[in-house]
Amino acid sequence: MKILNSMAIHLYKTSTPSTRNGTVGSQVKSNPRNNLIYGQHHCGKGRNARGIITARHRGGGHKRLYRKIDFRRNEKDIYGRIVTIEYDPNRNAYICLIHYGDGEKRYILHPRGAIIGDTIVSGTEVPIKMGNALPLSAISSSTSRKPYALEEACTVWEGVLIDQKEESTSTDMPLGTAIHNIEITLGKGGQLVRAAGAVAKLIAKEGKSATLKLPSGEVRLISKNCSATVGQVGNVGANQKSLGRAGSKRWLGKRPVVRGVVMNPVDHPHGGGEGRAPIGRKKPTTPWG
Template sequence: MARHLYKTSTPSTRNGAVDSQVKSNPRNNLIYGQHRCGKGRNARGIITAGHRGGGHKRLYRKIDFRRNEKDIYGRIVTIEYDPNRNAYICLIHYGDGEKKYILHPRGVIIGETIVSGTEVPIKMGNALPLTDMPLGTAIHNIEITLGKGGQLARAAGAVAKLIAKEGKSATLKLPSGEVRLISQNCSATVGQVGERRELNPRMVDSQSTALIHLATSTLQYFKDK
């Protein structure tokens, strides 16, 4: 994806780069305000958990975890920032005029089409029942109760694996390592949830940077020999 490089006007913007396709202005009909109640107080207003509260105001984005637009193709129009999660979200324009947000599947770019249904291709971002998926498929946004919407593997970078089918149940290996039985009629989305750090080169941890430097120095050593 195209990168936008910051002009070094302050130390914090030095070597700054972000993905130029990521937007931060959401649609008004897909957001609503949330009252951040609690702030570490109990019902009597006494602080029971310290250092809670404050923070920046956020508008909650309505995410479509159900994917109930069956057999209607949708086009990815934007990839947007969401302050409520560590993953990006995608704005989808469906063929019937509906506009909805979904979690950004890793590797999916603007302009691609997705669809949900019973007999759809095994493609990143498509949603279909577990019964129509081959074994070994990487999935996310998995339903536990039919029709309730995805509840498992929704965090940034999360991915589960379909490892077996028997009778009416499917066996999944979740990101935590837990092996769980779920009805094959429940649906899931193909692929892995994307991460902000994979689109933003500034968000690479020190360990990854050290590994990159080690690999670079090793290659240079063998070139010199």
């Protein structure tokens, strides 16, 4: 077994095709709290009320318990401590269990570099530190102070990102700060930049809006009253994992994708013909023409 690119993605000795082609991420266990989980009844899975397939290639999959994630971060000015880092089957990012000073316990998305024992806080006047949540209005247009830079803030040690940056006592978010879990509507909770390894950059502020550069490259205006979390979402190597076999895909609730050229004409416009035949059209089409 060896680690790929120091991202805690393990490659195993090639004894079977599944281990030869597959990779395994960090072995993060999941022991969720009963009051923070609930079951979901997935009926149909890609079918409408009449049982007709409306979204292809969906079905099956392992049963899941949904974890209640605190995207709003509305425990204002109350410090919390990271107690566990857990696996969540409903997303590719890890989650953290936070114990707040008032006894409240909540899950949040795991920020890159956060370890067990770190403290976080949310509010309007909180330090610019990884995992802290604050409104975009807490912005300093001055460039004299360096922003929270991912490359300088974290280092890799045995596949684990460790935060080396000293905690800043300033409460102004400088331009260029890396953020995630960004609100679109005030009080609704974070809706943008929540996937594993996702990060946005605060590039400007003007009037009542702040300009953000999203992971897709889109430059978007967001109200400065909306909040965001400092740092990058953890598990940055999620896109480098290989499932290795078809069964692992079925566990995720994804069914096989069949090419139209191997179907019959009744099933797809590309189907039919003797042997390996071309699609018989100038350009490819969907199953519905």
